[in-house]
Amino acid sequence: MTKGRVLVIGSNATRIEVQGGWRATGQYLNETVVPAMAIIEAGYDVVLATPDGTRPHLDPASDAVDHFGGDQDAYDRAKSFWAEHPAMTAVRTLRSVIDEGLDAYVGVFVPGGQAPVVDLMQDAETGKILRHFHDRAKPTALLCHGPMAVVSAMPKAAEFRAAMIAGDVEKARDLAKGWPYVGYRMTVFSASEEKVVEDQILQARMHFDMPSALTAAGGNVVTTDVDFAPNVIVDRELITGQNPRSDHPIAATFVAALDRSLVTA
Incomplete structure (x- = not known):
């Protein structure tokens, strides 16, 4: 018998805005399957859903041993x-x-790759789902760039994202009013880690870095001093992982939270 169903929210984005144009992007293989496999092994069912109902596009950069x-x-x-x-x-x-x-559903998980920055960050249905889990204090886990999806839970997520792209941080802060995760400790792909991706993969600069955006939204963002060191932050129902190497740690932390929620339900 299954312990319950866990929702995995995937992205449909295949490209991302950069300074001067667009670059190919997608969802990361390990960030998707490592937690999903752990959730299933722990006795839960996994349901994968995306905005348009098609499979997420995997970033080719993630398809590596x-x-x-x-x-x-x-x-x-x-x-x-x-x-x-x-x-x-x-x-x-x-x-x-x-x-x-x-x-x-007993929990929700959002994997990374840069794709969630494009669609999930401003997707109204993602926002509705996350508000549901927040209001009921159900385990909510997001990995790498996945934590950017929590922006969707604010009333004016699309406008907030547009303000960050335009470099208007003050406007973004104003647009973030009503965000349910204000004051939460969280982590996300760091600015220095992003620079590695910009230099080695995108060969272009992003319009904003992820910690700056979540800080502008009202989050208490914590990243490691060492790039790509595993890092998982837990604050109430919210579980966030910083980077691809946080895949196994966030999986274990999320499964433990799911198991605890069954006991207290």
Whole structure:
């Protein structure tokens, strides 16, 4: 018997705005499958849903054994899980999940890759889902760039994002009023880690860094001094992981939170 259903919110974005144009982007393989596999192994069902109901596009930069600690077997298992497991192939729309009833879910997880910065950060249905889990103090986990999805829970998320792209931080702060995560401790992909991606992958500069955006929203953002060191922050129901190497730690922390919530339910 399953312990309950966990919603995984995926992104449909395939490109991201940068200074001077656009670059290809997507969701990260390890950040998606490592937590999903751990959740299923712990006895929960996983339901993957995206804004338009199609499978997330994987960032080619994530399709590498290096993101699995150089472990070829782990990489192969991850690839097989992504390609074949029904939890990853039977994708639903966020709207259908909402219409079915969010009370059917015991937790929610948002993986990273830069893609969530494009769509989930300003998606109204993502915002509705996150507010539901926040209001009921249900475990809410987000990894790497995934924490940017919490911006969607503010009343004017799209306007906030546009203000950050325009470099108008003061306007963004004003637009963030009513955000339910004000004062929460959280982490996200750091500015110095982003610079590595800008230099080595995008070969372009982003319009804003993630910690600055979440700080402008009202979050208490904590990142490591060492780039790509695992980091997981827990504050109330919110569980955030900083970077791809936080995949296993956030999975373990999230599963523990799900198990605790069953005991207290």
